[in-house]
Amino acid sequence: MSSSGSIGVFDSGIGGLAITQEIRKLLPNEDIIYVADSLHAPYGEKNDAFILQRCMAITEYLISQNVKAIVVACNTATTSCIEALRERYSIPFIGTEPGIKPAVLNTKTGIIGVLATPRTLKTTSFSALADRVALNIQVELMPCPDLVQQVESLKLDYDAAAEVVRQYVQPLTEKGVDTLVLGCTHYAHLLPVISRVAGPQVRIINTEVAVAKEVMRRLNHAKLNKADLKTADLNTASTELAATRFITSGNQTHFQKQVDVLWGAGFTVAGF
Incomplete structure (x- = not known):
């Protein structure tokens, strides 16, 4: 090589x-x-x-x-x-792989959220990762079947994406999540929208x-x-x-x- x-x-x-x-x-x-x-x-x-x-x-x-x-x-x-x-x-x-470890290290409430595709959240390697690093932290999982297509369609600004992003992020913030893991590389292209929907009290982790x-x-x-x-x-x-x-x-x-x-x-x- x-x-x-x-x-x-x-x-x-x-x-x-x-x-x-x-x-x-x-x-x-x-x-x-x-x-x-x-x-x-x-x-x-x-x-x-x-x-x-x-x-x-x-x-x-x-x-x-x-x-x-x-x-x-x-x-x-x-x-x-x-x-x-x-x-x-x-x-x-x-x-x-999703940045669960840095999320665990950064959370103040002890509750973190993970946005990812349904397939990622179902894999044994993801479960093993979460079990290995989460310790006594509460991990809230949110499958997001629509976000990849949102990005692929280049519907990336707030007006185009806020509604679909909100349906995934808001339930997590209502549960007390203060750190949010972007568990799909596509989601990085929606980072400004996700950050705005989540609010300044939520830290976003991408890798x-x-x-x-x-x-x-x-x-x-x-x-x-x-x-x-x-x-x-x-x-x-x-x-x-x-x-x-x-x-x-x-x-x-x-x-x-x-x-x-x-x-x-x-x-x-x-x-x-």
Whole structure:
């Protein structure tokens, strides 16, 4: 495995772009390939066998593109099948899991809430995570079947999203939740709306920065980091030579619009 390879990132749709933005900030010299499995989004409504099948297909594609590490930028895919992926492939996988531990450390009321897809909340790995770190903290779970599609449709401003967000957040705040975990990468794109609906007394926990730091740590540990830079230098390094590619299994015209809105214009998307 050569340090000349790209970092592969994938999600069921555009949720993982929030993580990819943090990776780009932290590792500006690294080439990135982002795959959105938009044709099959959302994963939160699929069974584990189907999710694994899709994750393997995307992994095979990314390996064919000479990636040196793969970020599973989807909580559902991570909790459902990342261990199976690690057993099948020798490439490093970095997963994404809900930030229950920092929520537990930050709560004052002893009650935290988790917003996630129905599939994530049903996985044994999520239950194990909650049991392991929650201790004597009350964890209120809220399945949110509509929020992924809200994001995929780019209905992200307050007027477009407040009503659907409120139906999930308000029941949690009424139970005394003071810390709210975003357990799906898509939800980061609704952070301003979720924060406003929840109110200033509720702290929101998401994990994009933590995942990006773990990517850097894993690349450094495996000596796969393209640039031999100190952490303090990474944010100011030149990005001129770093390429970012956007790939989708779905409608390329719609994906192009999503990338233009969430990442910026000037990037051409492709299909796989």
